Amino acid sequence: MSKKRIREIIRVNQAGELGAIQIYKGQLAVLKNKPIANDLKDMLSKEKKHYDKFNELLNSYEVRPTIFSPIWKTGAFGLGVLTAILGKKATHACTEAVEEVIIDHYQKQTQYLRGKDNNLAKITKKFCEEEKEHLDFASEHDTGNDLFHSALKKGIKLLSKSAIKISEKA
Ligand SMILES: [Fe+2]
């Protein structure tokens, strides 16, 4: 049944990278004139490369994108706007929370794919390393330890995990 699982992996990763793009776009819409904008743009350009790659893979593996793309697109943009408005800590907290989930997700996929689809495993491993750079960048900043920011991070992680589960299946 590895073919089915591989299709799920490609579908969910394309959706996830779209979500990442939208989060950074949402944050940039609010913070475009702030010093953080350059870092957000750097991360955005990486996510665009990831997204392009998974779009290519959708085509070559003949996988259709998740039907939830429009919802993820709007939701992730909104999350970006919201966290940017909440402030610096929330902006970094969002990246930290999302990337922690994505890194774990890419690591599990890479393990699964080894020996089954080594080319794809190479891609998920490389992207995982690049997501780690985003996580490190966020973690270098104060992402807040108070009740509010802790709850925010938990909430974003839960949202990300749910979006992953849903996108794998449809
Ligand atoms: Fe990415």
Ligand SMILES: [Fe+2]
């Ligand atoms: Fe990232």
